[in-house]
Structures are given as C-alpha cells and as structure tokens.
Amino acid sequence: MASEKPFDAQVLIIGGGLGGLTLAAICKKTGISYKVLERSKQVSPAGAGISLAPNALRVLDQLGLYSDILEEGQPLRKIQVHRNTTKWSEIDFQWTEQVFGYPVISIERHHFHHLLYNAAGGSEAVLLGADVTDINETGDEKQQGVRVKLADGREFTGEVAVGADGIRSVTRRILARQAGLDSINSIRFTGRVHMSGYTAPIENLGPAELGVGNWLLYDNSILTTWPCKDNRQWFIGVKAAELKQADRSVWKGATRDTINDVYGDHFHPFAKSGHFRDIVNHSERVVASDVFEETDFPSMAYGRVALLGDAAHSMTSFFGQGACQAIEDATELGNVLHSYFINRQTAKDIGAQSPRLEDALGQYCTKREGRAKDLVAFSSNYAKVHMARLPYGLGPLVRKFVYAYMPIWGWRWALEWLYGYQPMVNAVSGLMAFTS
Ligand SMILES: Cc1cc2nc3c(=O)[nH]c(=O)nc-3n(C[C@H](O)[C@H](O)[C@H](O)COP(=O)(O)OP(=O)(O)OC[C@H]3O[C@@H](n4cnc5c(N)ncnc54)[C@H](O)[C@@H]3O)c2cc1C
Known part of the structure; x- marks a missing residue:
C-alpha cells in the first residue's frame, strides 16, 4: 500500500x-x-x-x-x-x-x-x-x-x-x-525508586531453579528476581526515596555497591551465602530509575x-x-x-x-x-x-x-x-x- x-x-x-x-x-x-x-x-x-x-x-x-x-x-x-x-x-x-x-x-x-x-x-x-x-x-x-x-x-x-x-x-x-x-x-512521582540489574549465569543454580522467580518482602523494601536464560537473574528492587522532592534520583548512577548498601545483607534463596550480595556481584549491568504513575x-x-x-x-x-x-x-x-x-x-x-x-x-x-x-x-x-x-x-x-x-x-x-x-x-x- x-x-x-x-x-x-x-x-x-x-x-x-x-x-x-x-x-x-x-x-x-x-x-x-x-x-x-x-x-x-x-x-x-x-x-x-x-x-x-x-x-x-x-x-x-x-x-x-x-x-x-x-x-x-x-x-x-x-x-x-x-x-x-x-x-x-x-x-x-x-x-x-x-x-x-x-x-x-x-x-x-x-x-x-x-x-x-x-x-x-x-x-x-x-x-x-x-x-x-x-x-x-x-x-x-x-x-x-x-x-x-x-x-x-x-x-x-x-x-x-x-x-x-x-x-x-x-x-x-x-x-x-x-x-x-x-x-x-x-505523571506523578510515587516517592519510590527502582534499582534493576541483569546477571551472568549463577553457577550454584541448576535445573531445579531454572524458571523460578522470587518475590522477597523485606521490612524496609521489596525485591523481585526474574529467572532468565541459563539461570541468569534479572532483579528489580523498589524502595521509598529518602529525599522525596529534593532529590528523586537517589540511585542515579547506581553501582553494585549502592545496590548492596540497601539489599546486600538481605536474604535470597538463590544466593550461595544466603545474602543477596552474591547475586548483585554477578551483575553484568545495573540501572536505577524513579517510579512514576499516571x-x-x-x-x-x-x-x-x-x-x-x-x-x-x-x-x-x-x-x-x-x-x-x-x-x-x-x-x-x-x-x-x-x-x-x-x-x-x-x-x-x-x-x-x-x-x-x-x-x-x-x-x-x-x-x-x-x-x-x-x-x-x-x-x-x-x-x-x-x-x-x-x-x-x-x-x-x-x-x-x-x-x-x-x-x-x-x-x-x-x-x-x-x-x-x-x-x-x-x-x-x-x-x-x-x-x-
Ligand atoms: C525497572 C523497570 C522494569 C520494568 N519491567 C517491565 C516488565 O517486566 N514488563 C513490562 O511490560 N514493562 C516493564 N516496564 C515498563 C516498560 O519498560 C515501559 O512501559 C516501556 O518501555 C514503555 O515503552 P514505550 O515504547 O512507551 O516507551 P520507551 O520504551 O520509553 O521508548 C520511548 C522512546 O522514545 C524516545 N524519545 C523520547 N523523546 C523523544 C523525542 N523528543 N524524539 C524522538 N525520540 C524520543 C526515547 O529515546 C525512547 O527510545 C518496566 C519499567 C521499569 C522502569
């Protein structure tokens, strides 16, 4: 046409x-x-x-x-x-x-x-x-x-x-x-920020973990890990921004360290040591963004x-x-x-x-x-x-x-x-x- x-x-x-x-x-x-x-x-x-x-x-x-x-x-x-x-x-x-x-x-x-x-x-x-x-x-x-x-x-x-x-x-x-x-x-800023990352294959995981996602409900935040190919993990955490109006991008330029500061010590069932930092440290890439809604x-x-x-x-x-x-x-x-x-x-x-x-x-x-x-x-x-x-x-x-x-x-x-x-x-x- x-x-x-x-x-x-x-x-x-x-x-x-x-x-x-x-x-x-x-x-x-x-x-x-x-x-x-x-x-x-x-x-x-x-x-x-x-x-x-x-x-x-x-x-x-x-x-x-x-x-x-x-x-x-x-x-x-x-x-x-x-x-x-x-x-x-x-x-x-x-x-x-x-x-x-x-x-x-x-x-x-x-x-x-x-x-x-x-x-x-x-x-x-x-x-x-x-x-x-x-x-x-x-x-x-x-x-x-x-x-x-x-x-x-x-x-x-x-x-x-x-x-x-x-x-x-x-x-x-x-x-x-x-x-x-x-x-x-x-569009309204919800007062929350995301951090997200994608990891290399996690070697301590096997066929039993392939395709298994995790929702983790902590006292101060929440975290989701989505299962990807070869037991790679895509993770996404959401937490209240500390400085709501003044600085929305509290995680702007996020690194593994900034993510570990918040989540590193938290439990994760797929982490070798039980702590989420094991998974974060496998990240090939991490990003952060603010959460908005209409x-x-x-x-x-x-x-x-x-x-x-x-x-x-x-x-x-x-x-x-x-x-x-x-x-x-x-x-x-x-x-x-x-x-x-x-x-x-x-x-x-x-x-x-x-x-x-x-x-x-x-x-x-x-x-x-x-x-x-x-x-x-x-x-x-x-x-x-x-x-x-x-x-x-x-x-x-x-x-x-x-x-x-x-x-x-x-x-x-x-x-x-x-x-x-x-x-x-x-x-x-x-x-x-x-x-x-
Ligand atoms: C952490 C996180 C996790 C998410 N997970 C999921 C998920 O699992 N599943 C899901 O369905 N959604 C998810 N979403 C939502 C999803 O990413 C977005 O809703 C989706 O990308 C929107 O697509 P879009 O094409 O409308 O906009 P975008 O993908 O944002 O694309 C807009 C494009 O427009 C371009 N652009 C902007 N301004 C101009 C301009 N002036 N001139 C020319 N180009 C311009 C930009 O460069 C960009 O390429 C997630 C979002 C976040 C933040």
Missing part, C-alpha cells in the same frame, strides 16, 4: 522504544509506509530485563518473533514468596501457557529491543539521532497531514504522527501547548496525532505490564490505521466519500483508553498489596492471604482479564493458526 501523497511516510512514529518499534513492525507487515524518529544515537535502551506476558506474546508471535523470544528468554514456572527469611509459598505459573497459549517469559531487554528493531526494518526505517521538537498539522481539506520538526532543523511529513516517546513525552507536551492547556503532564488521562489521540505506551499512560512496574500495554496499543493502532488506509483507497476507487482519520483515531481511543486506565489502577493497587500498604492497617493481613493462601484458581480468576485479552494484527491474523 504505497503512500498516494507526497509525504515522507504515511505514519511518522516518534520514539523507537518497545511500543514505537512494535507499531513499526506492524506497519511493515501490513504494507503501511512509516518512519521511526528516535532521539538516541544508538539502539541501546536503558534497563536490564523485561517480562513479556501472554497478552503481548500473541502479537509478537504473529510478527514472527516468538521462536527468538523462546530461544533467548526463559518461561516462568513458579514464583517463591518469602517474607524476610520465611518462605510463605510457591505460586505455580505454568498454567498460563495451558490456559492462555503462552507463558510469562523474562528476557534480556537489549536482546528483545534488537529483535523489535530488526522486525521494524532496522536502519532503513529507524532514524537515530532524530530529536523531535515540534509537530504541526499541515495542508488543506484535500491534503491534510503533519509536519514533524527535529532539533537539528530537519523536517518530515506524514499523514499521521504517533507519539511513542515514553514517560517524558515531548509529543504530549506539544499537544498540551497546542490545546492551550498549561500542562497535560499528569494520575489523569488525556485522550490517546488529538487531531492527526496519537499517543501510545508510556507517552499515553505510565504505570508502576509492580506487575510488569508497561511494555505489554505499549505492545497492545501498537496492535490496536496498527489495526485502525490499516483499516483507514484500505477504506480510503476503496472509497477513492468507487468514488465514495473518504473516511476521516480523526474517526479512525477515535476508534483507537475507544478501544484502548478504558483498558489503559484499568491497568494503571491495577498496577497501583497491586503495589499497595505487594508493599502491605492498605487502609485501616489491613495491608499485612491481605498480603499474607494473597501470597500464602490464595489457591491457583484464585490467581487464574484474578488474571483472566489481563492475560486473556490478546490483540492481534487483523490484517495478518488469517495467516496464523492459534490453538489454546
């Missing part, structure tokens, strides 16, 4: 993160012309690992990435829950594959990013060092489009722009300015500009769904854009009235905004349970019930709405057989 107008591309995607690259891969697969404008000069995202759940894996399978993800990732078999040194339970997770067709898979983030980068067309489609600073609608009734400006003065035109530029989205700020709002930046929801589309992923709805990482939601957004946006371009061509061929892009983007909002809000609320509420912070001092009781006593059917019931929603690229879904 070649662009009929003299635009650089039908779709200009601002940001080559996980959501933007997924949309680009979908455009490539469905014949929509596109260009990704990415500010970074290299394809090297920050971060350590990432967990991909069934709700995102189905479309990644459709895009031909699943065998690579399985090859480089590790399916989750179970999660051990410890309160300080006391083991509360083991939660089975193998049922996700039986029920939803896919397991939860943890994978090294750089590897996954590169898989998407290649599926998105690599250097031919992704322009690195492209720092977007402005977006304007252009043209008359007959030929409407968008003009995207870069910091270095270059300009690109398209029929639609998609802001996939992450939690500090420039696209969102530009839209707010154009709408005459002081700000639609309603407090209000702007629309996910304005005029000829749509938002997806963290640019539209940031959420806490407690249930590991931010990227999965960006992938869901990209799938639904790809579907409405594909239908729009097809319908427009058909209308032109038969001399009927052309469909409106704004209506197509309205359908995208209808499909996605409710679920995004639900996910943000779920992530926020789940964080309260995980950290035992509930009203009336009920936190410890509820947390103990959920982790120590909730039967598997309870987890299945609680996660059906999340993992059971598996959007697919409509234009290619007929090419793939899925059996659950």
Whole structure:
C-alpha cells in the first residue's frame, strides 16, 4: 500500500522504544509506509530485563518473533514468596501457557529491543539521532497531514504522527501547548525508586531453579528476581526515596555497591551465602530509575496525532505490564490505521466519500483508553498489596492471604482479564493458526 501523497511516510512514529518499534513492525507487515524518529544515537535502551506476558506474546508471535523470544528468554514456572527469611509459598505459573497459549517469559531487554528493531526494518526505517521538537498539522481539506520538526532543523511529513516517546513525552507536551492547556503532564512521582540489574549465569543454580522467580518482602523494601536464560537473574528492587522532592534520583548512577548498601545483607534463596550480595556481584549491568504513575488521562489521540505506551499512560512496574500495554496499543493502532488506509483507497476507487482519520483515531481511543486506565489502577493497587500498604492497617493481613493462601484458581480468576485479552494484527491474523 504505497503512500498516494507526497509525504515522507504515511505514519511518522516518534520514539523507537518497545511500543514505537512494535507499531513499526506492524506497519511493515501490513504494507503501511512509516518512519521511526528516535532521539538516541544508538539502539541501546536503558534497563536490564523485561517480562513479556501472554497478552503481548500473541502479537509478537504473529510478527514472527516468538521462536527468538523462546530461544533467548526463559518461561516462568513458579514464583517463591518469602517474607524476610520465611518462605510463605510457591505460586505455580505454568498454567498460563495451558490456559492462555503462552507463558510469562523474562528476557534480556537489549536482546528483545534488537529483535523489535530488526522486525521494524532496522536502519532503513529507524532514524537515530532524530530529536523531535515540534509537530504541526499541515495542508488543506484535500491534503491534510503533519509536519514533524527535529532539533537539528530537519523536517518530515506524514499523514499521521504517533507519539511513542515514553514517560517524558515531548509529543504530549506539544499537544498540551497546542490545546492551550498549561500542562497535560499528569505523571506523578510515587516517592519510590527502582534499582534493576541483569546477571551472568549463577553457577550454584541448576535445573531445579531454572524458571523460578522470587518475590522477597523485606521490612524496609521489596525485591523481585526474574529467572532468565541459563539461570541468569534479572532483579528489580523498589524502595521509598529518602529525599522525596529534593532529590528523586537517589540511585542515579547506581553501582553494585549502592545496590548492596540497601539489599546486600538481605536474604535470597538463590544466593550461595544466603545474602543477596552474591547475586548483585554477578551483575553484568545495573540501572536505577524513579517510579512514576499516571494520575489523569488525556485522550490517546488529538487531531492527526496519537499517543501510545508510556507517552499515553505510565504505570508502576509492580506487575510488569508497561511494555505489554505499549505492545497492545501498537496492535490496536496498527489495526485502525490499516483499516483507514484500505477504506480510503476503496472509497477513492468507487468514488465514495473518504473516511476521516480523526474517526479512525477515535476508534483507537475507544478501544484502548478504558483498558489503559484499568491497568494503571491495577498496577497501583497491586503495589499497595505487594508493599502491605492498605487502609485501616489491613495491608499485612491481605498480603499474607494473597501470597500464602490464595489457591491457583484464585490467581487464574484474578488474571483472566489481563492475560486473556490478546490483540492481534487483523490484517495478518488469517495467516496464523492459534490453538489454546
Ligand atoms: C525497572 C523497570 C522494569 C520494568 N519491567 C517491565 C516488565 O517486566 N514488563 C513490562 O511490560 N514493562 C516493564 N516496564 C515498563 C516498560 O519498560 C515501559 O512501559 C516501556 O518501555 C514503555 O515503552 P514505550 O515504547 O512507551 O516507551 P520507551 O520504551 O520509553 O521508548 C520511548 C522512546 O522514545 C524516545 N524519545 C523520547 N523523546 C523523544 C523525542 N523528543 N524524539 C524522538 N525520540 C524520543 C526515547 O529515546 C525512547 O527510545 C518496566 C519499567 C521499569 C522502569
């Protein structure tokens, strides 16, 4: 489906993160012309690992990435829950594959990013060092489009722009300015900071530990270790920031030592000495970041500009769904854009009235905004349970019930709405057989 107008591309995607690259891969697969404008000069995202759940894996399978993800990732078999040194339970997770067709898979983030980068067309489609600073609608009734400006003065035109530029989205700020709002930046610092790392294989672990995750609920913090390939561990800890407003990046420039200062002496069942520092000292890479969440929801589309992923709805990482939601957004946006371009061509061929892009983007909002809000609320509420912070001092009781006593059917019931929603690229879904 070649662009009929003299635009650089039908779709200009601002940001080559996980959501933007997924949309680009979908455009490539469905014949929509596109260009990704990415500010970074290299394809090297920050971060350590990432967990991909069934709700995102189905479309990644459709895009031909699943065998690579399985090859480089590790399916989750179970999660051990410890309160300080006391083991509360083991939660089975193998049922996700039986029920939803896919397991939860943890994978090294750089590897996954590169898989998407290649599926998105690599250097031919992704322009690195492209720092977007402005977006304007252009043209008359007959030929409407968008003009995207870069910091270095270059300009690109398209029929639609998609802001996939992450939690500090420039696209969102530009839209707010154009709408005459002081700000639609309603992202709140939660007062907590993450630290995260990815280790080399841990040699004291064997086949029994492969695929076993750990949730560790300490008195002053929490820690999760996700099992990766060859018994590598991706760990992520969350702790209250000591200086809430004055210095949010208390772990900026984190090293193994800064992480050990907080977690090193804590118990971890996979550490040879019993202390988490053994695992931290195996790290190949550590990073730190602040935890933000959305407090209000702007629309996910304005005029000829749509938002997806963290640019539209940031959420806490407690249930590991931010990227999965960006992938869901990209799938639904790809579907409405594909239908729009097809319908427009058909209308032109038969001399009927052309469909409106704004209506197509309205359908995208209808499909996605409710679920995004639900996910943000779920992530926020789940964080309260995980950290035992509930009203009336009920936190410890509820947390103990959920982790120590909730039967598997309870987890299945609680996660059906999340993992059971598996959007697919409509234009290619007929090419793939899925059996659950
Ligand atoms: C510690 C941690 C652990 C997490 N774990 C998980 C997990 O297990 N599972 C999960 O699903 N999610 C997880 N998340 C959330 C997930 O990382 C994000 O939700 C996801 O990366 C969002 O994707 P995105 O494409 O919207 O934004 P991003 O991946 O942030 O990409 C935005 C891109 O836009 C680019 N950009 C920014 N501004 C501009 C500009 N002006 N011009 C051009 N380009 C620009 C950036 O350079 C970046 O490449 C985690 C997050 C954290 C912090």
